[in-house]
Amino acid sequence: MSKILSSLKYPIVQAPMAFAHDTALPLAVCRAGGLGSLAAAMYAPDALAAALQTMRDEAGAMPYNVNFFAHRTPHADEAQHAAWLAVLQPFFAEYGLTQADIPASGGRQPFDEAALALVEQYRPPVVSFHFGLPPQPMLERVKNTGAEVWASATTVAEARWLEGQGADAVIAQGWEAGGHRGWFLDKDPNGQSGLFALLPAIVRAVKLPVVAAGGIADAAAVRAAADLGAAAVQAGTVFLLSDEALTKPAHRAAIQAAQPEDTAVSNLFSGGAARGIVNRFMREAGPANPAALPFPLAGAAAGALRAAAEAQGSFDFTPFWAGQNAARSQEGSAAEIVARLAEGLRR
């Protein structure tokens, strides 16, 4: 089903992680025999063009993935904005922030015409989407470039929907996963399941190859995912510890110390549900707060708070994204990390 997957030396995908890396990490993963992913969603159009140029030039014949967000930008009314600001008010007061310090945008753009034009120009071998898929006419144009389209599913229903829309592979995102839940049909934590159940259920529900994500931090997890029917694995947190990632030292240290129960799924940082290491912001305002504006709108005010705190040397409002298997991650070059994970593919 996936020519790309069969062409890889190792069916190991580096998860795209916005802000955590540039082109260096995905290129290193590609050179090591895995599939590197560029996280395109946080780039402005010019910067994205430059990054895609670098990926194409440096990757040569090696396959790589470019990931976009496929959410629809929501609207929030005055009352919603006021409710969210009321939650943040004590923290804003602490850092001397006012409403005037909030940027206009939450900073996360959905896949749009500009991005589509760049995909048509640079033709990455795989285009993956989080939060569903773009509208069908745009999706058709992506497929017409020859790219394989991969997308995340957090439930069996979402996997079936993706298959129906023409996806070429499904990324089964277990509840263990760090970062944003890719949910788009069933935005209900009660319906989210651990990879032990989600992976075999999706493998049986769709004909597409299934990529296991969530808790893939060492060779044992790779082996277990293969046992449960995964055609490939996608690892994120472990690559946050790679030499090539832009992860801050405090975040690296926190990842290696985090037990599963030290992480939680929070909507405070963007409005989307995302797993990170519990910090002061999550303890005092969440981890989930019903007043948070819908994704990505909450990120504007939360980002202002984060910037103000970081300027004073505090990470109390910085999301330290991490999956529940964070502590199984080890540092090293991306190539070393790929090689360690690949040990799990040996029988």
Add this chain to the structure above:
Amino acid sequence: MSKILSSLKYPIVQAPMAFAHDTALPLAVCRAGGLGSLAAAMYAPDALAAALQTMRDEAGAMPYNVNFFAHRTPHADEAQHAAWLAVLQPFFAEYGLTQADIPASGGRQPFDEAALALVEQYRPPVVSFHFGLPPQPMLERVKNTGAEVWASATTVAEARWLEGQGADAVIAQGWEAGGHRGWFLDKDPNGQSGLFALLPAIVRAVKLPVVAAGGIADAAAVRAAADLGAAAVQAGTVFLLSDEALTKPAHRAAIQAAQPEDTAVSNLFSGGAARGIVNRFMREAGPANPAALPFPLAGAAAGALRAAAEAQGSFDFTPFWAGQNAARSQEGSAAEIVARLAEGLRR
């Protein structure tokens, strides 16, 4: 560490499931080479004595497990009772129920002096606990019978606590598991993790053998759990489909049809957090409701409602416990189920 585990033909434990079986199921599992478990928590003392007699007589030299609840019975004040009844009022009205129809007890007794006396008399080879452990003097008397003491952990912190208290094995209960969460230190859904992360984290955190629970429904899951360091597996939902279980036909059918997202963790049926298949009660009042009385007190009124609904042929208020891998379960004799799971132990 565990003589019992090393003595088993297969390191496969049948999870104790109150109300779902009597002695027939655990005895059949023992005969098939696994470890059968009697769910003692729902028996009155006389009935428990009879069941323990049967287990001892029939098991002979085969090891078996007897499981108790180790919660402390909580107190709820008038206001709490009133709030819980207010939640149930529309359903009570629908079935013509009043406060007078609520039994005095939630029906789930913690391990007490009477149970301890029976353990001392019948000396089961393994005594396992859910919801923590009994007070240390009682635990010492259990250990003095020669029994191994096993207990459930839902976080690394709970596993370490159990080891410190003298447990002989830890059951790592992943978020996927059906029935009641065994949590006792960290009663926070945000800190609960999938088996992919919980199992390897607990294996590294304690020196005890770790039994993997949650989502163990087929050979592939057994193999994956072994990859992640499990010394044994504990399976529940799959044994609800066994010929020897008392599971109702409607519950059996629901299990086989349930996708992972069709289950949720609810506190409506007992006050404890327990995973079952989503039904009308969970949709309309939960799945979790902050007004539910603490475990096991909520079960009194919920049980009255369930009984009234069942009397009219409705299962809208009946808990259909099931794990997230329910649909991977297949019917058959307990021996056939043990044999199928044991395929996952072959390399």
